[in-house]
Amino acid sequence: MIKRYIALLTVLIVAFSCSSSDNGPSGNTDNFDRSTLLANIADNMAKPVFADLKAKLEDLKAKFDSFNTTPNTLTFSEVKTSWYEAYKVWQYAAIFEIGKAEELQFVNHFNIYPVTVADVDNNIATGTYDLNSTNFHDAQGFPALDYLFFGVAATEADIVAKYTTDANAANYRKYVYDVIAKMTDIATQISDDWNGSYRNDFVSNSGNTATSALNKFVNDFIFNYEKRLRANKFGIPVGNFSTTPLPEKVEAFYAKQYSRDLALESLSAVNGVFSGRAYGGTTSGASFQTYLNSLDKFNLATSITNQFESARTQINSLSPNLYEQINTNNQQALMAYDELQKAVVLLKVDMLQAFNISVDFVDADGD
Numbered sequence: 608m609i610k611r612y613i614a615l616l617t618v619l620i621v622a623f624s625c626s627s628s629d630n631g632p633s634g635n636t637d638n639f640d641r642s643t644l645l646a647n648i649a650d651n652m653a654k655p656v657f658a659d660l661k662a663k664l665e666d667l668k669a670k671f672d673s674f675n676t677t678p679n680t681l682t683f684s685e686v687k688t689s690w691y692e693a694y695k696v697w698q699y700a701a702i703f704e705i706g707k708a709e710e711l712q713f714v715n716h717f718n719i720y721p722v723t724v725a726d727v728d729n730n731i732a733t734g735t736y737d738l739n740s741t742n743f744h745d746a747q748g749f750p751a752l753d754y755l756f757f758g759v760a761a762t763e764a765d766i767v768a769k770y771t772t773d774a775n776a777a778n779y780r781k782y783v784y785d786v787i788a789k790m791t792d793i794a795t796q797i798s799d800d801w802n803g804s805y806r807n808d809f810v811s812n813s814g815n816t817a818t819s820a821l822n823k824f825v826n827d828f829i830f831n832y833e834k835r836l837r838a839n840k841f842g843i844p845v846g847n848f849s850t851t852p853l854p855e856k857v858e859a860f861y862a863k864q865y866s867r868d869l870a871l872e873s874l875s876a877v878n879g880v881f882s883g884r885a886y887g888g889t890t891s892g893a894s895f896q897t898y899l900n901s902l903d904k905f906n907l908a909t910s911i912t913n914q915f916e917s918a919r920t921q922i923n924s925l926s927p928n929l930y931e932q933i934n935t936n937n938q939q940a941l942m943a944y945d946e947l948q949k950a951v952v953l954l955k956v957d958m959l960q961a962f963n964i965s966v967d968f969v970d971a972d973g974d
Contacts (some may be wrong), residue, residue: 637963639901640893641813641821644883647892648824649806651885653703657798659887660700663693664791671783678771680763687756691865694749698869699876699886700794702831705824706809707800711793714835715744721856722750731778738789747786750860755783758861815963825895826967829954832877837951840870841944844933854933866929871922874947878915895958904961911953918946 670689674682697717704714716738726746730736738747759779760766769779812820838848839858846852857866879886883894899908921943926932933940959966 637902639898641815641898642810644893644895644898645810645813645820645824647883647885647894648880649801649809651883651888651890651892652880654798654801654806655886656696656700656703657794657801660693660696661791661794661798663689663696664787664794667693668784668787668791671787674770675780678767680767683756683763683767687862690749690752690756691862694859694865694869695872697749698872699879701835701873702828702876702880703797703824704831705820705827706805707797711796712744713793713797715741716793717748717790718750718835718858719745719748720750720753720839720858721860722746722754724754727751727754727782731775731782734778734781736782736785738785747789750858751786752783753859753861755779755786756862817965817967821962822964823967825959825962825964828877828880828895829951829959829966830968831873832947832954833951836870836873836877837944837947840866840873840929841940841947844929845937845940845944847941847944852933852937854930857929857933860930863928863930865927867922867925867927867932870929871919874915874919874922878912881911881915899958899961902961904957907953907957907961911950911958914946914950914953918943918950921946 667686667689670682670686674686676682700708701714701718708714723745726743730743730746736743736746755769756766759769770776770783773779809820812818815822817823842848844853844855844857857863858869859865878884881895883891883897885891896908896912899905899911921939925939925943926935929940955966
């Protein structure tokens with residue numbers, strides 16, 4: 608009889624072990640309060656960054672207004688500075704392509720590059736275009752303004768002339784206004800949504816399913832790191848996915864002097880979200896890092912932050928002009944890609960396993 612009880616107990620233990628080891632999340636089984644993490648993301652990161660993005664775009668319009676009133680190289684220089692300041696904020700906001708941002712295809716309207724110059728030129732020449740169309744995702748946003756502010760003519764004086772004395776000057780000005788208006792409208796809708804009912808919906812959706820807020824946001828966070836930072840800013844231009852380097856595919860191709868620093872802004876944003884640091888501040892709250900620590904994954908959390916710093920060090924060693932860097936010493940740029948790549952496994956495999964979250968996007972870049 609005793610042997611039969613032991614045998615039965617053994618079967619039950621084995622059955623329980625098998626049922627608990629299936630792939631993918633089956634519900635959050637740890638004691639971490641996910642809602643505190645979601646609240647920190649919503650209140651101290653998403654809400655302030657979209658408010659800032661909206662404000663920066665409004666400032667860009669105001670600077671372009673001033674340029675139109677007093678068109679010269681000085682007022683145009685202020686336009687370009689305002690564009691760069693808004694572009695830096697976007698590097699942080701890009702992480703939050705969830706909710707209204709996902710619905711409005713936020714990233715597609717803001718930062719598809721390289722810009723298709725032929726489409727921009729044709730839109731301006733004809734005066735006929737629809738920026739809501741997917742056909743023009745690569746003819747708007749920051750990359751289109753990059754071309755229009757830095758690359759539409761050989762010298763700054765000639766660029767200014769495009770908006771003043773050129774036969775099509777009115778259409779050039781209108782296109783800039785339309786692109787800025789589209790971006791401002793999207794940023795405003797996203798900001799309003801976070802300040803409305805979506806904030807509470809996001810924070811209260813604290814379970815562990817494929818559609819739970821944290822599960823979706825963690826995946827968005829990793830996608831942004833792996834694709835927009837690692838692959839788009841470095842992997843594609845340095846030729847990691849092609850037979851030769853493609854330096855013409857760097858971000859901010861026409862304002863090349865900013866290409867490295869935009870990547871550094873993106874990495875700072877990733878690190879800030881991972882550590883729970885408030886946007887634009889120094890205080891920190893519940894985060895992926897504190898979540899890992901609560902699971903006794905201190906070494907993993909430290910490895911991730913250390914790898915971010917290793918990547919930052921290597922990127923900082925590059926020329927501010929990544930186009931020039933790739934053309935003169937691509938090996939150094941490849942090393943920056945390699946340092947970024949090392950964190951992918953830590954985030955996409957180790958961290959997701961610790962959180963019991965499955966990947967919800969397809970890896971298609973061949974790495």
